[in-house]
Amino acid sequence: MCSTSKHGKKDSQHRSTSGRRRRLLVEQWARRHGIDAARRLADAEDLADAEDLADAVAAEIVPDNTIDTYAKSWRVWTRFCATAGLPELEGPDGSLVAFVAWMLREGQQNGKGYAPSSAGTHLAAVVVGLRERGVSASRDDQAEARKALTGLEVKLLQTGERRGRGQAVGADIDGLYAIARSCPDTVAGDRDKALVFTGFHYASRSQDPAGLQSGDVTLHPRGLVVAVLTGKTKHSVRNARIGYTQDPEICPVRAYTAYRERLVAEHGTEWSDPSTPAFVGIDRHGHITGGLVPGSVTRAGVPISWTGHSLRIGLASVGRQRGKDAIAIADQGGWARYSRSMLGYMQRADGWDDTASAGLT
Template structure:
């Protein structure tokens, strides 16, 4: 029976064999399982963790009500939503749990709900959101508050010119300039950031929504406090001096309390840098997270007059998507407001 490995010879991931048309049902089932494992192994670690977390929640619900873990129906999925509501889950958490569970079960070979049943599940989620609004209740942290350029200046101002301070300044300003998710900026390699006459060209090799290389241009800033190019150069020069050689590896390296330069940073560490710096700057920490840098680029760019397509390109958003619309509306609700100019 002919076989062909679907993995490079030096890979230690699951091996896939391609069998002929006369293979038995058992052999084909083995191939299906190997294919799912192969694709799952190639997913980014954060995505796998999210799916695993969603599936654990589903499995806990099934266990609580003696439901088979592969019994996906409109009834069991609406029941899952009700169970999450009873645990005071936020609407966005419920949306992610439902989506992740459906994806995980599809990977197990379970047929997904049809479009009508999916709409029933979605309507129950909308009912929950309306009920929270009617009673003035909030679940979860809510959306990250966009960080403004004025606040970026405050953050930059409190950072000193030590290696740690230079790294943190470059980290925050580059993340803002490329509208980065925290995992994206943490995952950059030194070789991914090139200095050009016009500014920085950052190559994003993988992200939440794409595994294709994407080049992001970050022009020179007009303020020494918030120029991403100056901040990057200063950090890299200080790092090279400290190491005694041209730095390689991750673009943003961990630095311990003894000043030792270690390996790359995690996404959570990026968040901690922002929160620590915001505390030192005396900024309101309500809903402040690293995602506020990404949101802030969108709102500040809109405030400066850039169109939705230009902003979408910089931040890898869909130009017509709800995520970008939400950020732009923060600005536009004041600029194009029905109450303006009516003589109140």
């Protein structure tokens, strides 16, 4: 009887905590995307806890670039089906394996083969597209296609053929200093420093700062809390905590607060409203053009050839080099714990000092 009461009390406390977290997410969603969108989520009776709600949030806000990828991949699939004389909307039954082989052999419109990473992206998107159109694509179908892709990639490596641009350059501490010393003493320069320094510390994708409102970035006695609602999964919808750094020159907290204070001082108090973009667009004449879009984030006036994934690679790689726990890195950057993509981002500094055998004997 006593044991049952204890379990009942724990279950009740868990439901209460989950309910509070769920309400907070709904309220946050309402502030960001309106009452109607929040009500649709709140009315979903099968949302048992905050993680389910986060999944629903992520589904509601599939980024435009993901939608574009799905559309592009489906066009690749239709070209393959036309070339192979196969129907687009019938069960795969081995056609996914043939699709992979075709992509690596001749799949591009210029007749050249895709890089294995691009072929993998198209494969994943086509599986989604088939399911959306009511076509069954089983785990076995996908597994066979993935196995074929891996085997073909190995053959390319054995022949010395490397396709694609390779992994993006990862952000690093030296790069942060270069940015700090190169950005002009303007609102745009302050914005770029704040965007990169904060983005490095929460492993931002290009769409993340573009989707932030100023109310999503809150000051805490120990730093900043960034509410990231533009993630693709329940793991990437998160509150990232960014602390003050030892060196003020590359401190994300100081950079962000300085940028926001200057923005309000030079362009008006309306920019202090929580619903305004956290990072604003600024033209070459210094005029505010509204919020940033993902493309303009990657084109911001940063004097280094980083890409939209450089900050994610940077947090994973530098965090690993500094001995940070993999779970802590995953939680901060919005990966699933022990995510293969996160591990793939962890670039080694070099092949000598950073090798596993260094210093063993």
